[in-house]
Amino acid sequence: MSKISSIQKVLIIGSGPIVIGQAAEFDYAGTQACRALREEGVEVILVNSNPATIMTDGEIADKVYIEPLTIDTLKKVILKERPDSVLPTLGGQNALNLAVELEESGFLAEHNVRMIGTNADTIRMAEDRELFKEAMARISQPCAESEIAETVEDSLLIAKRIGYPVVVRPAYTLGGSGGGIAYTEEQLHAIASMGLHRSRVNQVLIERCISGWKEIEYEVIRDGNGNCITVCNMENFDPVGVHTGDSIVVAPCQTLADKEIQMLRSASIAIINELKVEGGCNVQFALNPESFEYCVIEVNPRVSRSSALASKATGYPIAKVASKIALGYTLDEIENAITKKTYACFEPTLDYCVVKIPKWPFDKFVHARRSLGTQMKATGEVMGIAPTFEAALMKAIRCLEQNMFDLTDAELDGLSDLDVSERIHAVDDRRLFAVAEALRRGFAMEKIHSVTKIDRWFLQKLQSIIAVEKRLANEPMSKELLQKAKSFGFLDETVAKFSGISIEEIRGLKEKWAIRPVYKMVDTCAAEFEAETPYYYSSYGDENESRPERSRKKIMVIGSGPIRIGQGIEFDFCSVHSVWALKKLGFETIIVNNNPETVSTDFDIADKLYFEPLTPEDVWHIVELEKPDGAVVQFGGQTAIKLAGAIEKMGIPLLGTSFDSIDEAEDRERFDAILAQCGIPHAAGRMVFTCEEALQAAHELGYPVLVRPSYVLGGQGMDIAYSDDDIREQIGIINTIAQEHPILVDKYLMGTEVEVDAVCDGVDTVIPGIMQHVERAGVHSGDSISVYPAQSLSKQVEHTIVDYTRKLALALRVRGLLNIQFIVKDEQVYIIEANPRSSRTVPYISKITDIPIVHLAVRTFFGETLPEMGYQYGLQPSKSLIAIKMPVFSFEKLYGADVNLGPEMKSTGEVLGIARSFEEAMIKAFQGAGMHLLTNGNVIITVKDQDKEEVLPIAKGLCDLGWTIYSTEGTSNYLKENGIPNVRLNKVGGDAPDILDVILSGTIDLVINTPSKGAEHRRDGFLIRRNTVEAGIPCLTSLDTANAFLRCVQHVEDTNLSVVDITKVSSFLVFL
Secondary structure (H helix, E strand, C coil): CCCCCCCCEEEEECCCCCECCECCHHHHHHHHHHHHHHHCCCEEEEECCCCCCCCCCCCCCCEEECCCCCHHHHHHHHHHHCCCEEECCCCHHHHHHHHHHHHHCCHHHHCCCEECCCCHHHHHHHHCHHHHHHHHHHCCCCECCEEEECCHHHHHHHHHHHCCCEEEEECCCCCCCCCEEECCHHHHHHHHHHHHHHCCCCCEEEEECCECEEEEEEEEEECCCCCEEEEEEEEECCCCCCCHHHCCEEECCCCCCHHHHHHHHHHHHHHHHHHCCCEEEEEEEEECCCCCCEEEEEEECCCCHHHHHHHHHHCCCHHHHHHHHHCCCCHHHCECCCCCCCECCCCCECCCEEEEEEECCCCCCCCCCCECCCCCCCCEEEEEEECCHHHHHHHHHHHCCCCCCCCCCHHHCCCCHHHHHHHHHCCECCHHHHHHHHHHCCCCHHHHHHHHCCCHHHHHHHHHHHHHHHHHHHCCCCHHHHHHHHHCCCCHHHHHHHHCCCHHHHHHHHHHCCCCCEEEECCCECCCCCCCCCEEEEECCCCCCCCCCCCCCEEEEECCCCCECCECCHHHHHHHHHHHHHHHCCCEEEEEECCCCCCCCCCCCCCEEEECCCCHHHHHHHHHHHCCCEEECCCCHHHHHCCHHHHHHCCCCECCCCHHHHHHHHCHHHHHHHHHHHCCCECCEEEECCHHHHHHHHHHHCCCEEEEECCCCCCCCCEEECCHHHHHHHHHHHHHCCCCCCEEEEECCCCEEEEEEEEEECCCEEECCEEEECCCCCCCHHHCCEEECCCCCCHHHHHHHHHHHHHHHHHCCCEEEEEEEEEEECCEEEEEEEECCCCCCHHHHHHHHCCCHHHHHHHHCCCCCCHHHCCCCEECCCCCCEEEEEEECCHHHCCCCCCCCCCCCCCCEEEEEEECCHHHHHHHHHHHCCCCCCCCCEEEEECCHHHHHHHHHHHHHHHHCCCEEEECHHHHHHHHHCCCCCEECECCCCCCCEHHHHHHCCCCCEEEECCCCCHHHHHHHHHHHHHHHHCCCCEECCHHHHHHHHHHHHHCCCCCCCCCEHHHHHHCCCCC
16 A cells, blocks of 8 residues: 555644653654655644644644644644644644544544544553453453442452552553552552542553563554564563653563563564554563563553654654554555665664663752652653663663762762661662662672562673672773773773772773774664664774764764753754754764654764763763864753863864853853943852851842852752751752852842843844743743743833843853843843853744744854844844743652742743733643633632732632632631632641642632741641642642733633644734
8 A cells, every 4th residue: 555645634733741751752753753744745734832842843844833732722723724634643642632532522524534543443442441451352462450440439449359559540641640559548549539530531440560570562563454563672670560651671671581572572463453553552561570471551552752762772763654654655665764775664673782761850859759650750761772781771870960970879878788778678760779789788689689579680780780890999900801891881980980090091091902982883673784874872892883974074963961850852952953054054963962752863863873971981982983073062951061161172162152151151250250341230149169158148148049059950959048047958959969069149139030042143143032921030930931022121121131132142252042031120130140052942932933043053153144144133023923931840740849939940841822912822821731711710829928918919800700719817817808708728737627628629720829938837838739739730839820820811701712823923914
């Protein structure tokens, strides 16, 4: 079968904002699919609410709608664009749910739109737990014993019958949201009521718990004719019981016998044939390590996190092949894009090992519970590729950027053996290091295996890494020993640490004994065929497969590493655009990155891709081989900026802003001197190194003050201090992040926060637009609602902002991008900070102003001026539209994390609302972020004393609309005195029902709570906010956000929402 001719115009549903459990893997898959469809001459219409990704870029699809992912939006787009098909398998769980809902309502049939890829029956069969069990029974595939419950009472009865422990899985959710393992009745009661609340169909599955078995995954592809291949099998280092997104994953399987591999392969193919999936599919098995017993855990009939990993691990472009299958092609007609010689029906073979380690957000949420279970907590992941498991694991550890370069964890040093054996029992993000420490101290391997159920093969491999550590410490250095340490993935500094020889000496020995890495190719076919792929990893072997070109100038782009809070997908957007811009200018491009979920590590973005850790030594080896003519660090976030100094020392020129200028912006004293020279006011501040100095600075400046480390991204370790105790606590937290850089203490100003992204060519500056934050200063810019163009600034203030930006860009000698944050207070403009690099607002401002900032920045590196590119200096005229960027949080996944907003960033993703009026744009943004705009409901309002006056108009507005207000004593009395009726609640721990009982009763629709300082208040407020989030109720901790919410609710009835195609922004009057 070749392409179905009736498919001309396809609607692709994206995955929406990045949240824990649904990260950038869908962005990567969606981008690959859009490109594959357009290659076949199909018109692509994309709907996705996420402005930060490459996927919603005008260059990826023909029409791009950055709109809330709701049924309403999709219906409007279908009526306007009239597509003939919809492809729902590339947007994760969100897209599947929406497509099934559209299909069930009969809307698709009514407008002659067909579902391609995987049809609704298949989706239902894989997602609906009962139908899935029936399908498995038909082909006699074993499932864990389980039953569906629709009430908490049912679940308790079922658990009694099956026997504890049981796993609770809600239907139709993502990343194990709302699920968990229950060992007792009371745990089950809590988890099941939460799960029922989260599920789209109010069902949870209660199943026998098989934790401790091996978890194995197969990635399979099937076409419309029923041809099947398995792309890759993967094995979790952690046994069943830890969500696969939170497990260390190894590909291909290392510990299975051939019989087991063939048995599970046959099972996966039988399953995908029974479900009639067309395209990619992921099957998860649990395998009993003591026998050949196995059971099917679940099947995802869509592109998933594992398929992004399988794709990058094998080089087989799963999303591309799946989209061609959706158009009607069969596997034997699709060319393998990597070898260009074989077809997609060849199963990949690997002659190397891949290790994925999750990136967790616990450095941001110091107080959150770190234990891992069936609910996912990681925000991103990294991957190491090497010929052996040991080297791949060591590479992956240093990709995480946690100041760890080997299997030692400084925190475990002082612990007694008893403490270490306790640590092994704790299933958390540090267990790998605890197990290594136990082996180092000579604990019996059998004991460790019986506690952790980690396969003995993995434990032996950890043992062999530790054996090399011990040899380095005890033997004199020899060529054989150094060769062994390097081939096990030890960095020079790690070898130096264990052996006590200086790094310089070790580098001398490497030179003398000619020990240097070679680069091997990821070619999908274990070198059976000649491949033409430009995708490499390092190894200490003989033959180097990466042959440097010398015909044209080459530029190395440093990527942004794993996705984490504070450094998200936005930086990948910038990296990819910089590569495209460099290619257009005729350069050879080399990208260095280690994140398997992103577009930048796709095999056909740069001319060469090195899948390596981003440390000075790993980059140095690539530089030695390739000898690039320049390096670009301003698009990879803080990860790349931290390498700027090291790269300059290697003798590679940094394109754009120099390392000295970057340091000038980060170093307090140098930056203050520049501000003084330009005459730009800023909040008074001090640079300190100790707690005593910090207290002295705070007393000189007067409270409140802002305390933060220098050289960080996303406000890590930043907080507002109101007293000496706050400062002591804050400095303690900062010191755990291990800073050799000083700590900054600033006077805290209350005012409107404004942000600018600018491009500077060394002569002057172009400013695409000014963004104003809804929340006042003190909330991190990444967590604020951001509005373009600024709404309430006077012409005078705008003029001052532009003037300061232009002065500062020249004073810092910026070439390329510059991001500045200002505070406006009483018509005075103060500067908060300036970053001479790309920022998280670059994708959003580029898309809404239609000014390709990254491309302009790249061209300034080579001496072009902005007027030569067709842009006048200064602020560009604003568009006749309003765009509002709204943050999205993943608090419910992080047990114990506080949700109140402050100067440290907490959001994982963002959505965009675009419209003609402020209200309409804001309504869209709230909807995109998943807030229901009810015109009347029940709200709890409890605020600190200094906010009482300000909350009055909000309370009055909600009351006038018919909301019922509940509040605790202080707020309640204040509202009553001012004529606003409300229901008084008992405080936390007071007479039942107290405020927490009311929150958990399921009758509340919104909570407005502003945090107050002081231990007891802090504890109560924390409990109120935490319970609100866990009950799935929106919780607003800033009155500015509450005000915006009120404005929307007042207008939601009479606002008719339009849909806007972002590719038409430049002629913005014809967008309806």
